[in-house]
Amino acid sequence: MERGLSGREAVYVHVGGCWNAGKRSKGVTREQALHALAEGVKVCPQCEPDNALGFLD
Template sequence: MPALSPQIAPYSRSGHPVPSSATLRLCVNDSSLSRLDLLRFLERAQEREVERQRGIRTRPPTPEWLIELGLNRHAAPVYVHVGECWNAGKRSRGISRDQARRAPADGVKACPQCQPDRALGMLD
């Protein structure tokens, strides 16, 4: 097995490098690693997966409608988007359906890609 530096892989109490996910396949047949080291690695991998799944479950839902704000806080909003629009910028925030319906009356354009005016039933 190639030597791993302490910066890449931590060492166990027995002095052996603890395998990372990339080196697990190399380490399974290596007799220098104890079974305890491999079990600790497996436990950490399972904890990471549980934490990842928890993050997915607790992620807030995607808003149904977005408004893309201007370049500064005094500028008018630029576009109204459907929540899943690929063209929504980083300055977008979620809004309610009523706010999305009122936005064109306030002079905010509908996104030409996702066409929220059609989804809202407001054809020109």
């Protein structure tokens, strides 16, 4: 999960090891990632975590 400049809000969900994840990224559980996607956090267009997690919006 990549956080914004403030460190509070999530701005992108990435697959672990994504080359496009920024320095403000940290690992989260599968459940946390799915919750973030359900809440509308954007997916990384390069690694497509929604597909990897089987998330259907």
